[in-house]
Amino acid sequence: MTHHPLLPADDAFAERLRARLPDGTLEPARPGQLEEPRGRWRGVAQWSARPRTVDEVATILRACTKARVPVIPYGGGTGLVGGQIASDGPAPLLLSTERMAAIRAVRPEENTAIVEAGAILADIQAAARGVDRLFPLSLASEGSARIGGLLSTNAGGVNVLRYGNARDLVLGLQAVLPDGSVWHGLKRLRKDNTGYDLRHLLLGAEGTLGVITAAVLKLSARPASTGTALLIVPDPKAALALLALARDQVGEGISAFEIMHRMGLDFLRETLPEVRQPWSEPPEWCVLIELGLGRGLNPVEALETLFVEATEAGLTNDGLIAQSEAQSAEFWALRERIPEANRQVGAISSHDIAVPLGAIPDFIEQAGPALAALGRFRINCFGHLGDGNLHYNVFPMPGETRSDHEDRRDAIKTCVHDLVHSFDGSVSAEHGIGRLKVSDLEKYGDPTKLAAMRAIKAALDPAGIMNPGAVLRA
Amino acid sequence: MTHHPLLPADDAFAERLRARLPDGTLEPARPGQLEEPRGRWRGVAQWSARPRTVDEVATILRACTKARVPVIPYGGGTGLVGGQIASDGPAPLLLSTERMAAIRAVRPEENTAIVEAGAILADIQAAARGVDRLFPLSLASEGSARIGGLLSTNAGGVNVLRYGNARDLVLGLQAVLPDGSVWHGLKRLRKDNTGYDLRHLLLGAEGTLGVITAAVLKLSARPASTGTALLIVPDPKAALALLALARDQVGEGISAFEIMHRMGLDFLRETLPEVRQPWSEPPEWCVLIELGLGRGLNPVEALETLFVEATEAGLTNDGLIAQSEAQSAEFWALRERIPEANRQVGAISSHDIAVPLGAIPDFIEQAGPALAALGRFRINCFGHLGDGNLHYNVFPMPGETRSDHEDRRDAIKTCVHDLVHSFDGSVSAEHGIGRLKVSDLEKYGDPTKLAAMRAIKAALDPAGIMNPGAVLRA
Numbered sequence: 001m002t003h004h005p006l007l008p009a010d011d012a013f014a015e016r017l018r019a020r021l022p023d024g025t026l027e028p029a030r031p032g033q034l035e036e037p038r039g040r041w042r043g044v045a046q047w048s049a050r051p052r053t054v055d056e057v058a059t060i061l062r063a064c065t066k067a068r069v070p071v072i073p074y075g076g077g078t079g080l081v082g083g084q085i086a087s088d089g090p091a092p093l094l095l096s097t098e099r100m101a102a103i104r105a106v107r108p109e110e111n112t113a114i115v116e117a118g119a120i121l122a123d124i125q126a127a128a129r130g131v132d133r134l135f136p137l138s139l140a141s142e143g144s145a146r147i148g149g150l151l152s153t154n155a156g157g158v159n160v161l162r163y164g165n166a167r168d169l170v171l172g173l174q175a176v177l178p179d180g181s182v183w184h185g186l187k188r189l190r191k192d193n194t195g196y197d198l199r200h201l202l203l204g205a206e207g208t209l210g211v212i213t214a215a216v217l218k219l220s221a222r223p224a225s226t227g228t229a230l231l232i233v234p235d236p237k238a239a240l241a242l243l244a245l246a247r248d249q250v251g252e253g254i255s256a257f258e259i260m261h262r263m264g265l266d267f268l269r270e271t272l273p274e275v276r277q278p279w280s281e282p283p284e285w286c287v288l289i290e291l292g293l294g295r296g297l298n299p300v301e302a303l304e305t306l307f308v309e310a311t312e313a314g315l316t317n318d319g320l321i322a323q324s325e326a327q328s329a330e331f332w333a334l335r336e337r338i339p340e341a342n343r344q345v346g347a348i349s350s351h352d353i354a355v356p357l358g359a360i361p362d363f364i365e366q367a368g369p370a371l372a373a374l375g376r377f378r379i380n381c382f383g384h385l386g387d388g389n390l391h392y393n394v395f396p397m398p399g400e401t402r403s404d405h406e407d408r409r410d411a412i413k414t415c416v417h418d419l420v421h422s423f424d425g426s427v428s429a430e431h432g433i434g435r436l437k438v439s440d441l442e443k444y445g446d447p448t449k450l451a452a453m454r455a456i457k458a459a460l461d462p463a464g465i466m467n468p469g470a471v472l473r474a
Numbered sequence: 475m476t477h478h479p480l481l482p483a484d485d486a487f488a489e490r491l492r493a494r495l496p497d498g499t500l501e502p503a504r505p506g507q508l509e510e511p512r513g514r515w516r517g518v519a520q521w522s523a524r525p526r527t528v529d530e531v532a533t534i535l536r537a538c539t540k541a542r543v544p545v546i547p548y549g550g551g552t553g554l555v556g557g558q559i560a561s562d563g564p565a566p567l568l569l570s571t572e573r574m575a576a577i578r579a580v581r582p583e584e585n586t587a588i589v590e591a592g593a594i595l596a597d598i599q600a601a602a603r604g605v606d607r608l609f610p611l612s613l614a615s616e617g618s619a620r621i622g623g624l625l626s627t628n629a630g631g632v633n634v635l636r637y638g639n640a641r642d643l644v645l646g647l648q649a650v651l652p653d654g655s656v657w658h659g660l661k662r663l664r665k666d667n668t669g670y671d672l673r674h675l676l677l678g679a680e681g682t683l684g685v686i687t688a689a690v691l692k693l694s695a696r697p698a699s700t701g702t703a704l705l706i707v708p709d710p711k712a713a714l715a716l717l718a719l720a721r722d723q724v725g726e727g728i729s730a731f732e733i734m735h736r737m738g739l740d741f742l743r744e745t746l747p748e749v750r751q752p753w754s755e756p757p758e759w760c761v762l763i764e765l766g767l768g769r770g771l772n773p774v775e776a777l778e779t780l781f782v783e784a785t786e787a788g789l790t791n792d793g794l795i796a797q798s799e800a801q802s803a804e805f806w807a808l809r810e811r812i813p814e815a816n817r818q819v820g821a822i823s824s825h826d827i828a829v830p831l832g833a834i835p836d837f838i839e840q841a842g843p844a845l846a847a848l849g850r851f852r853i854n855c856f857g858h859l860g861d862g863n864l865h866y867n868v869f870p871m872p873g874e875t876r877s878d879h880e881d882r883r884d885a886i887k888t889c890v891h892d893l894v895h896s897f898d899g900s901v902s903a904e905h906g907i908g909r910l911k912v913s914d915l916e917k918y919g920d921p922t923k924l925a926a927m928r929a930i931k932a933a934l935d936p937a938g939i940m941n942p943g944a945v946l947r948a
Contacts, residue, residue, distance in 0.1 A: 192900035200674030251768035294725035426666035459933035
């Protein structure tokens with residue numbers, strides 16, 4: 001990508017940069033910044049910058065471009081594909097957004113919020129709730145994930161079905177491009193057809209084209225009331241038919257539609273016995289449905305009607321409808337703590353995949369036997385059924401550990417991803433490419449799209465300083 | 475932008491290209507293809523290509539890049555900013571999508587449709603309706619506008635409030651880039667985080683980066699029932715408060731929220747007396763509200779409740795709720811035929827603008843006096859209030875014509891656009907830049923964004939053949 005090699009952000013560089021920034025902006029990288037949630041890589045960064053303003057970000061990027069020093073924009077560090085960590089190559093400068101964390105304005109009358117990149121997702125959710133609005137982005141790491149990273153990775157989560165991905169929740173952006181120029185794009189407009197959509201180019205670019213420093217977020221009306229149900233379904237096909245039935249009934253009122261396989265409940269029982277389970281014998285498949293309805297509608301009644309109709313159609317034979325917020329929280333705990341149970345069991349290979357909705361049953365039916373040809377494994381398949389997004393994770397049998405299968409990991413991953421690809425699916429539905437999936441993108445991505453991506457990267461970041469090695473091979 | 479000048483698509487070029495395409499693909503440009511709806515420009519194109527397949531489109535673009543011949547992708551020809559017409563410079567080849575008009579698949583169980591670029595919007599709407607789904611893009615030219623053009627211009631229309639702009643209705647794209655390479659991106663996925671979003675870059679690029687040849691569109695559930703009301707409001711501020719009240723009441727159930735000033739109804743009376751009006755004396759301001767609600771809710775009752783609450787809050791003092799589909803169609807005819815009445819009266823200058831919702835009352839209050847300083851005019855202000863998108867059009871006084879004000883047009887436009895800009899608004903909310911607003915983009919656009927756009931254009935279309943002069947100066 002670059003004509004000249006990149007140089008490390010070493011002490012000498014830090015010394016020169018320090019002179020141009022307020023005291024305390026540069027500090028040695030903290031140990032936590034050199035780790036990532038899956039424990040796969042260790043970062044080589046030595047220095048971290050903590051700018052307070054967009055102008056300081058511009059100063060940093062200008063200096064890095066001039067010195068050909070790599071930069072990794074750093075948010076909450078919760079990414080699952082190594083986009084925030086470089087484990088080899090010249091030491092990058094970490095550009096942490098932690099001191100740009102203000103929620104600058106929340107305007108309920110416009111349904112907008114202006115936030116800085118370092119704002120924590122849970123704080124933004126709370127600020128919206130405080131003015132009786134909803135910021136619908138919601139995912140397991142919301143207590144520590146920062147909005148700049150969530151937008152740069154186009155995060156997904158449990159409410160995508162109704163409200164879209166992170167990119168769909170953004171009206172405007174402020175960002176610094178690699179040359180240090182600032183794009184002042186904090187527009188609070190629902191319609192603005194003035195040229196190429198630079199916003200959507202930076203959203204999901206994983207910090208490889210510039211640094212998002214602030215955003216105008218779209219808020220939504222808070223549903224007047226919500227209802228949660230946990231329904232047992234005979235198989236994924238029935239779960240899809242149940243989703244269609246629910247859509248016919250309440251239209252856009254379905255906020256979440258999650259599927260869980262028995263294995264997830266077994267893992268919970270095994271590793272987190274304090275999580276209360278509603279059934280003594282976990283069902284093979286169940287779905288978690290959340291409705292959020294407007295005034296004049298009763299979600300519990302709507303779920304009861306859905307249950308009756310679904311039973312008549314043979315789509316469910318048992319289920320629970322939460323009768324209180326506490327019970328709803330109990331149902332959600334099942335879904336939300338599965339990733340924690342997974343980590344304790346220790347996956348050999350995890351897959352964040354999407355296939356067209358109609359292809360889900362066939363995918364699940366074919367993936368099991370395909371993997372069985374490689375060995376004996378336990379499979380925990382769960383996720384955002386309404387979005388066609390499954391977390392399809394492969395675990396060792398009881399008594400074995402992931403390290404017993406190190407040599408099979410690549411074959412397992414290839415097996416799953418090849419099958420996903422054959423269904424015209426995605427090998428990264430919501431986690432992004434980072435460094436983990438660069439070769440997957442090269443293998444499964446469309447060559448014309450890849451060539452266009454490389455041309456865009458070279459055009460906007462000719463020195464190749466922005467998060468080199470993430471998304472595109474450096 | 476280009477190092478070498480472009481050459482015309484003349485008879486000699488057409489002769490060479492003809493040999494590589496099936497018989498009948500190339501034909502002389504038709505007179506209709508050299509005109510545009512506002513009658514401002516006449517095209518200089520001599521030849522038009524009508525490919526049937528994506529491979530033929532690729533052949534054409536490869537030949538044009540090699541010969542440095544400009545190409546204009548041509549859909550329904552309904553664009554309002556001259557994006558489809560070059561009135562000077564070397565004659566472009568028109569690439570008409572008229573023979574790639576198939577609706578390839580409609581999948582109600584997935585809420586997707588796969589359509590070719592030449593499909594007419596009304597046909598797509600009908601295909602969705604045929605399987606009890608909704609394709610929500612809806613605008614005045616839907617009977618002739620083709621989806622490729624609608625997506626390339628990121629069209630807006632009356633349902634943006636609820637369903638988003640055209641770009642929000644697309645899951646995947648197939649497109650040909652200027653070098654003739656084909657991006658096979660017809661993914662039917664709600665989540666796909668694999669690299670830069672090339673889709674959103676082509677959507678809204680107005681044919682300057684490549685040719686969209688097919689798309690996967692997102693369908694929605696059809697509301698179980700709809701209701702329409704026409705309410706008189708004292709002023710735009712009350713209209714906004716009414717919108718907020720309606721949102722509190724029915725959440726996402728508001729499909730459209732349009733505002734109309736008396737002038738539009740006066741123009742209808744003057745030029746289209748057959749359009750039936752509900753009031754003998756048109757109100758100063760009124761809003762057209764459409765609700766689309768799910769099962770179990772009655773939109774007429776919801777509108778009645780809204781009317782009672784709005785009356786108590788002083789936000790309306792009179793109004794009509796449609797009691798039949800025929801009456802609803804009558805209300806909509808008022809809104810939809812205003813553009814036709816405008817054309818008959820003949821605007822001096824039309825403005826498709828957006829400002830943040832909260833700024834609408836101030837904008838309207840300040841724009842009138844600002845224009846009055848330039849002369850005496852009639853102003854017809856109407857549009858998509860819920861999106862902050864107003865059509866703010868300036869007309870001559872009775873007895874005068876637009877040609878009496880030719881010398882003032884620029885000053886009027888500048889006056890309106892300067893004010894919009896001061897409110898952090900957009901000088902092209904939904905119509906795009908085309909050739910009409912290139913200098914506006916240069917004047918009001920963010921310089922960093924413009925530089926990035928130019929870099930992207932140069933990277934993807936180094937020969938500068940794609941719709942040169944549209945969006946960016948050639």
